[in-house]
Amino acid sequence: MKNINYCVIEGKSAGFYGGIAVSVFFILLGLFAAYNMEHHGHVITGMNNQIVWGMPHVFAIFLILSASGVLNVASISSVFRKIFYHPLARLSALLAITLLIGGLSVLVLDLGHPDRLVVAMTSYNLKSIFSWNMFLYNGFLLICVIYLWFMMERRMQRYYPTVGLIAFIWRLILTTGTGSIFGFLVAREAYHTAIMAPLFIALSLSLGLAVFLIVLIIDCWEKQCPLGQGILHRPKTLLGVFIGAVFYFVLAYHSSHLYFTGRHGVEYFILAGGGIYTVLFWGGYIFLGTILPLLLLYHERFSKSCASIAAASVLTIVGGFALLYVIIIGGQAYPLEIFPGMEVTSSSFFDKGIHAYTPSGWEILLGISGIAIAALLTVLALRILPFMPCSLADIDIEPQFKD
């Protein structure tokens, strides 16, 4: 194993304390929102008996997907033996842990009974994909901790590739599980398809790498450590490939639905007549989240600059978030087809027409607190243990870690 010097962040800058203060502020706001949702009930949210999963779920799934995707940087290093990525592997595994904790916190705090978490951890229905996910998420956290330990402990480094392989396979299963939460829902036309699993895997790869690049840029900016163009160039190219992969699965998803006559209704709703969902799909996901970042990453005029890579990463996140909103909320907004071949003329339970949903401030605060939890844990971890190379300048990295 080649020598790389890892450092903790100094923790004396305004950026460090500012970051902690902002994170704590949003965590407190999120906890206040969760307390109100618990005290008054979900009546204070925009969710109802039609849209049963709302904004907190979009945030939670965004964070969970990012968590599994961000580990990809470490996997490339240990599984695919691209040594170039090795210096970044520790940060990758750390972010996988913190993002997952952030996402799961939001999911738990949104429950009707978060106080019954112990029930959820002790009473399992093994036919439920949710139950599988509890094992998968907890197992993922454990594997990432062991992975980090083996990376950081010299004596254990010979086992490091094996753990890396286990972590890689585990994260693929985990994201398959997350996608299958929707893919297994036979009742809803927008969800019932096996492509949800690979679509979520591709989305996790693009979101994870985008989050990773942003954290890397922020961290280097905060530490004022040199960040070479070389260290950004390869992940940048990979980000473009992942964005393309997500687009491929989205294309396959919609084209197969358009082929099924029975699903024309829901496709028309999402792609043409769905109001906010249509706008988010075309404007948010396709334009902001796919076309623009690909331009920034591949067009000669932009592709060399660090700012354009940062912008492309932010846009990838915006687009991925928009896509998740369309999938999760849009899929519920389209009414269930309980009576095939018939149209509902009257119902007291909103069986007729598109279901309305406006996220409340409480939901958004709870969701943001998940990001804040991940950010706070990351900053504290970076302060306590050396997860980051002291320098990521081309001169320090390239000669040692050229493939």
Next chain:
Amino acid sequence: MNEEISPTQNRRDFLKTTAVVAGMTVAPGVLLYGVSRAHHADGAVTSDVRWGMLIDTTKCSEGCDKCVSACATEHGLTEDVRPDIAAQWIRKVGVRDKQTGKEYSLPLLCQHCEHPPCVDVCPTGASFKRADGIVLVDKHICIGCRYCMMACPYKARSFIHETLENQKPYSPRGKGTVESCTLCVHRVDNEQQPACVEACNKVGHKAMLFGDLKDPNSDISKKLKEVRSTALRPDLRLNPGVRYQGL
């Protein structure tokens, strides 16, 4: 002034007292025996029966919602909340055939599937199916994740968004949990009909027939052999306990 107490009177009093004491001792036992027989949910539920319902859409009147109001009264679904978060265990739905234009009016409730998706997806096992086919929610271990609501093809479940008051002791409900039609399990265990069925019969429509689908001699089994009936979303092959005639 000594009063003479005759041996006959004394014996009569003794017998009277004995009878009263004996009666007071035995009566609660007899009553409890009756109650314990009624509530065989405590252990006597078997798969020898499967409770089901046949709804005759040709008899269901468009303007009538007696089944809905009977359910609300029976289970205390009377909270005054926003319509989009109000719990509805049974609802009246009007539908029109897109090809023929024929219109139907029917009650829609939990279909008590043989293979209920809500039970499959529930992470804690709070959604469960009794041996006699009634699908219920254990309010003590429901964590309020609402995955069952995402999975139900009939939109039969409601989430309780606010604190509830005036609950019925036989029909526990609670904020932060999911609920749906219990097929009036407290009445069925007491050899009574569900409240909606009783109300429908009371107004004379007799559009809802309740009974044991496994008993070949039950009214519902005989009727199902006679008439053409269908399940909602038969393509999903969930084998619901509720079937519709004339749809």
